[in-house]
Amino acid sequence: MIDVLIERTPYLAGGFVRNLLISAVSMGLGTGIGATLGWLRHHRFRATLRTEDMLTNLCRNVPSFVLLYYMAFMLPAEVEIAGRILAVPVWIKANLALTFPAIGFASDQALGYFRQRANGIAGAGETFTVAWNQYFLIIIMASATASVIGVDEIVGRANMVIARDDRPVFMLVTYLYVSLWFIGAGLLVSRGTLWAVRRRGPRLT
Numbered sequence: 001m002i003d004v005l006i007e008r009t010p011y012l013a014g015g016f017v018r019n020l021l022i023s024a025v026s027m028g029l030g031t032g033i034g035a036t037l038g039w040l041r042h043h044r045f046r047a048t049l050r051t052e053d054m055l056t057n058l059c060r061n062v063p064s065f066v067l068l069y070y071m072a073f074m075l076p077a078e079v080e081i082a083g084r085i086l087a088v089p090v091w092i093k094a095n096l097a098l099t100f101p102a103i104g105f106a107s108d109q110a111l112g113y114f115r116q117r118a119n120g121i122a123g124a125g126e127t128f129t130v131a132w133n134q135y136f137l138i139i140i141m142a143s144a145t146a147s148v149i150g151v152d153e154i155v156g157r158a159n160m161v162i163a164r165d166d167r168p169v170f171m172l173v174t175y176l177y178v179s180l181w182f183i184g185a186g187l188l189v190s191r192g193t194l195w196a197v198r199r200r201g202p203r204l205t
Helices: 002-043 049-061 064-074 090-118 124-149 154-162 168-204
Strands: 078-081 084-087
Touching (some): 002 049, 002 090, 002 124, 002 154, 002 168, 064 090, 064 124, 090 124, 124 154, 124 168, 154 168
Antiparallel strands (some): 078 084
């Protein structure tokens, strides 16, 4: 079993790169859009107040797992652009599904950040950064669910490896091995965030 996992490690690693890309893109888009919503909510522009509150609530409360299926079945598999038929990759649909909850999170956190800054409360940036790190870890873990709509990521590839050996113990060992990849990524992200907070120090207030 160990020999098989060692042999298939490059194959699994390639899938995990897809998990990380999905997570990074989703969190990046979600943070940008959500922070904009948070800024608008903080300034309470009368013309848009209800809109940003509604969008935040929608993004915050719809489960990403439900969105995965929604994106998979409601978005087209192909689009026509300038007379050419282009396939819509399923990983893009997974990105969209995970971006929505990140928007809701970032909107709430950005609102808190702007309010703390306006009230002169120290550590607003640090609070936002730590919370952002924690949610990014959640998005990384949630990226594993993308396999249910056919995304070629590490869990889907692990299932292909398991198909070679139907022993229950091999399945357990393989999933444990995959779990270690997520644990390792989480530790690296947490360490990187902690290093950034300590390095920037007072400038994050």
